[in-house]
Amino acid sequence: MKLHLYGFEAASRLLLGTAQYPSPQVLHDAVKASGAEIVTVSLRREGARERTGQRFWELIKELGVRVLPNTAGCRTVKEAVTTAQMARELFDTTWVKLEVIANDDTLQPDLFGLVEAARILSGEGFDVFPYTTEDLSAADRLLEAGCEVLMPWGAPIGSGQGLANPAALKSMRAYFPETPLIVDAGIGAPSHAAMAMELGYDAVLLNTAVAKAGDPAGMAEAFAQGVSAGRKAFLSGLMEPRDMAVPSTPVAGTPFFKLDNAS
Amino acid sequence: MRIVVNGEVTQTAAATLAELCTALGFSEARIATAVNGDFVPEAARGQRMIAQGDRIEIVAPRQGG
Numbered sequence: 238m239k240l241h242l243y244g245f246e247a248a249s250r251l252l253l254g255t256a257q258y259p260s261p262q263v264l265h266d267a268v269k270a271s272g273a274e275i276v277t278v279s280l281r282r283e284g285a286r287e288r289t290g291q292r293f294w295e296l297i298k299e300l301g302v303r304v305l306p307n308t309a310g311c312r313t314v315k316e317a318v319t320t321a322q323m324a325r326e327l328f329d330t331t332w333v334k335l336e337v338i339a340n341d342d343t344l345q346p347d348l349f350g351l352v353e354a355a356r357i358l359s360g361e362g363f364d365v366f367p368y369t370t371e372d373l374s375a376a377d378r379l380l381e382a383g384c385e386v387l388m389p390w391g392a393p394i395g396s397g398q399g400l401a402n403p404a405a406l407k408s409m410r411a412y413f414p415e416t417p418l419i420v421d422a423g424i425g426a427p428s429h430a431a432m433a434m435e436l437g438y439d440a441v442l443l444n445t446a447v448a449k450a451g452d453p454a455g456m457a458e459a460f461a462q463g464v465s466a467g468r469k470a471f472l473s474g475l476m477e478p479r480d481m482a483v484p485s486t487p488v489a490g491t492p493f494f495k496l497d498n499a500s
Numbered sequence: 501m502r503i504v505v506n507g508e509v510t511q512t513a514a515a516t517l518a519e520l521c522t523a524l525g526f527s528e529a530r531i532a533t534a535v536n537g538d539f540v541p542e543a544a545r546g547q548r549m550i551a552q553g554d555r556i557e558i559v560a561p562r563q564g565g
Contacts, residue, residue: 283559293561444565
């Protein structure tokens, strides 16, 4: 079963960010090694002399992946909407990773602004990927606003803490069984990505853990394996944890067995 | 007239946003624009007049997470 996002089918369940790599070549190699078919990008002020953006655009085109532009750094609905509109023209896509940031220290989403911006953008024909929390009422309102995908945080952006609230993520999965859910942000290790997938999440989105690794391409591959392992485990049915030990080796026929031992 | 381009005060003789982009060396470049917080599509830059004090954003693709 492939991942379905607004009509797009992807075999890979790993979405990768393109920021903070030591060089364009390392970014290129990491994207290739990750197997990601979707990468996040952004937009920034361009200097006519430096033309930084033009070179980056060439690199992205060469990778042949689908781009998901973000509205990172936006703090108001207005900023986020205008940024999304500019991104749609720049990247020639209706996709947008919608971020409306509430606080500099936690980079947590402003859920009220997020819902409002999602409603405006969905009305303008955008396919909105909202960066949200695991709050269920916010999730309901985002779906009602037109979102077909939800991206709750694992932990604060760039923190690498893994899944800070697995119980809430589990509830969210149970509450929205049909909606594509992507854990976005806070993933620091392949085991975190595997855990998100084991909870039944459809995909994970991460950046820093790969970009800042000693060997980003190696780490990208490790994440791809973690995501695959977690997905396979979820589909195969994980055992429920038990409070007490239960022997896995058959008890019947144990040499020297006496009934007393079992009491 | 004095306008603000990407946060920097700039002097320009350009009448329209399209002229401004060309004067700044952005013709042919992959950019998107906004004036005073509102998006201006590429096709509308030729009609969008520039006024004293306008705040203009000229952006391009960049790495993102």
